[in-house]
Amino acid sequence: MPTNRTFTMIKPKAVENGHIGAILDKIGASGFKIVALKLTQLSKIDAEKFYAVHNERPFFNELVAFMTSGPIVAAVLEKENAVEDYRALIGATNPEEAAEGTLRNLFAESMTKNAVHGSDSDENAAIESAFHFSEREMFA
Ligand code: CMP
Secondary structure, eight states: TTTEEEEEOOOOHHTTOOOHHHHHHHHHHTEEEEEEEEEEEHHHHHHHTTTTTTTTTTOOOOOOOHHSOOOEEEEEOOOTHHHHHHHHHHHHHSGSSSTTTTTHHHHHHSSSSSSSEOSHHHHHHEEEEEEEEGGGGGGO
């Protein structure tokens, strides 16, 4: 996995609200190439594993319940400096603090329902991409 890739999920509420197209459009307009993409739904076990790093946090159960509540879009994005640039595009975790024009500023409803996930490091981007996609589902 080259370090110019990051992983994202469009979360259930943003999918339910019909924002998939607008979010993918902004991702493309910001210079990211989509190299893997799927509409899927996390099981409780999937979500607990994906967010295991947060399992001691008070919001963990709410996060797992929300992330399993409906379909999500999972994607791998490619761009130079992908992890950092994508985190700039999505904005702060708390949508009230997300800069104007960022995906969370435009599409999030709350800290839990914050529209999109973005990997926080190259290492996690590789782990999270492999969690959702096999090698033959990721394209150069
Ligand atoms: P995400 O980027 O998917 O990574 C972990 C998620 O946990 C985060 O987005 C938020 O949705 C959620 N989260 C992080 N901090 C809090 C918090 N203090 N309260 C509620 N949810 C949180």
